Amino acid sequence: MAEQERAVRTRRTILLAAAKVFQERGYKAATIAEILSEAAVTKGALYFHFSSKEDLAQEVISSQNQDFTVPDCPSKVQEVVDAVLLHTHHLRTDPMVRAAVRLAMDQLADGLDRGAAFVRWNEIVQERLEKAQAQGELLPHIIPAETAGVIVGTYAGIQSMSQALSDYQDLTPRVNALLRHLLPSIVIPSVLASVDMSENRTLKLHNQLTAQPA
Amino acid sequence: MAEQERAVRTRRTILLAAAKVFQERGYKAATIAEILSEAAVTKGALYFHFSSKEDLAQEVISSQNQDFTVPDCPSKVQEVVDAVLLHTHHLRTDPMVRAAVRLAMDQLADGLDRGAAFVRWNEIVQERLEKAQAQGELLPHIIPAETAGVIVGTYAGIQSMSQALSDYQDLTPRVNALLRHLLPSIVIPSVLASVDMSENRTLKLHNQLTAQPA
Incomplete structure (x- = not known):
């Protein structure tokens, strides 16, 4: 799998995890830690793709x-x-x-x-x-x-x-x-x-x- | 002030406080403790009028x-x-x-x-x-x-x-x-x-x- 393809998949995995956490907890209560745990990726991977919880939410929207x-x-x-x-x-x-x-x-x-x-x-x-x-x-x-x-x-x-x-x-x-x-x-x-x-x-x-x- | 009138006022005070807390915190995050503090009434007074957080929310609705x-x-x-x-x-x-x-x-x-x-x-x-x-x-x-x-x-x-x-x-x-x-x-x-x-x-x-x- 090419590196670019892998990055696209990781990004998608993180977004899906964020969507699930926002859906269950609401925007205000949701935390980056929960999204990391749900996506099973490192903090570094998440922040490579998204700058903040708000950024994640806007991307889901x-x-x-x-x-x-x-x-x-x-x-x-x-x-x-x-x-x-x-x-x-x-x-x-x-x-x-x-x-x-x-x-x-x-x-x-x-x-x-x-x-x-x-x-x-x-x-x-x-x-x-x-x-x-x-x-x-x-x-x-x-x-x-x-x-x-x-x-x-x-x-x-x-x-x-x-x-x-x-x-x-x-x-x-x-x-x-x-x-x-x-x-x-x-x-x-x-x-x-x-x-x-x-x-x-x-x-x-x-x-x-x-x-x-x- | 007659006792009944006082009860009506207390009930209204608690409902207004609950409305404010639900508005600011959302239903899930809101607590009875926050509503008590906002209304400045005793736990006994609140439970005299309402049986639970859910009851309060339904009354606000x-x-x-x-x-x-x-x-x-x-x-x-x-x-x-x-x-x-x-x-x-x-x-x-x-x-x-x-x-x-x-x-x-x-x-x-x-x-x-x-x-x-x-x-x-x-x-x-x-x-x-x-x-x-x-x-x-x-x-x-x-x-x-x-x-x-x-x-x-x-x-x-x-x-x-x-x-x-x-x-x-x-x-x-x-x-x-x-x-x-x-x-x-x-x-x-x-x-x-x-x-x-x-x-x-x-x-x-x-x-x-x-x-x-x-």
Whole structure:
């Protein structure tokens, strides 16, 4: 195994361990010592890759960013829906994404820039809504900056409610209901009629993205 | 001061202290000792009113229930909007309500029945939506149980995003945007046209409720 490949693996091991510790203990209570013990690496290895607990947490939060990459679509509204479907899939299946969301929603994580996760999602959604607007997909009164905030904030709440009530078992139907309640106020009817928010769409997206070379 | 009145005050003092400690330390890290010290009461007084840390937390969470009481309205959709406006007002001004929401959103509060807060809100909203449906205020495809889940979950997320980004400074415009995005998919146009979600409505509600004898 090449040295670079080994470094990538070690980095990933440490991040997964950090995600687990943050998930179980919360940001404030988690310690570097616990993360070291969980990852079974040396202090030197950890500090080679990450400068602090905060740095580790921000990297865990950024791990969701994979979901911003969705395949190009003629409809930019479909791309927003695809990002939501893909994130929903990962929230149900990927412990790193769960830990990322838990950190971003942790109102106790004072030292952490929790807003950064919201801001990043907001930018991505807003950018796609602006493109959707430019090509006539949105209703005339929509202000992309405002609507992006509504989409990101509401999705954050729906996932939190699903986590509290069913540990994400009912996440898929809740997210589907969210999209059906929001989209009619955002997009023109002819676009709405062809938006695909089915589970098949999620599977297709997932297969398409995992089939590509990393 | 009558003995009963003194007991009511002591109970309130302990709850406010518990709210403050939960807010600052999170549910898991908070201790009864810290709450005693903050409230400046004896252990005996605390255990006379509350059986455990969990009991205290559940009582703090229930303190939001005041917002379920809104004046009767011909439009039941307006009553749902009123409950949201009133809770938004309290979230900006009442430390007990802030602590209640923080506890309900605390994904680390394992021993706590966090779902209870979501379930209670859900019931209240669903009940009002069923009444709204019976008197023809809702679009024909609406299922009150599903739509109640969307309203409660999305509101939870909008408040969380506002807390993270501006410590609730931008809460009012974000909640207003939420209502403008959701209601057109839920209520018939003629009802939508007369729903009042202005800041004036909030002030009127607040004055009406605080003017009444407790």
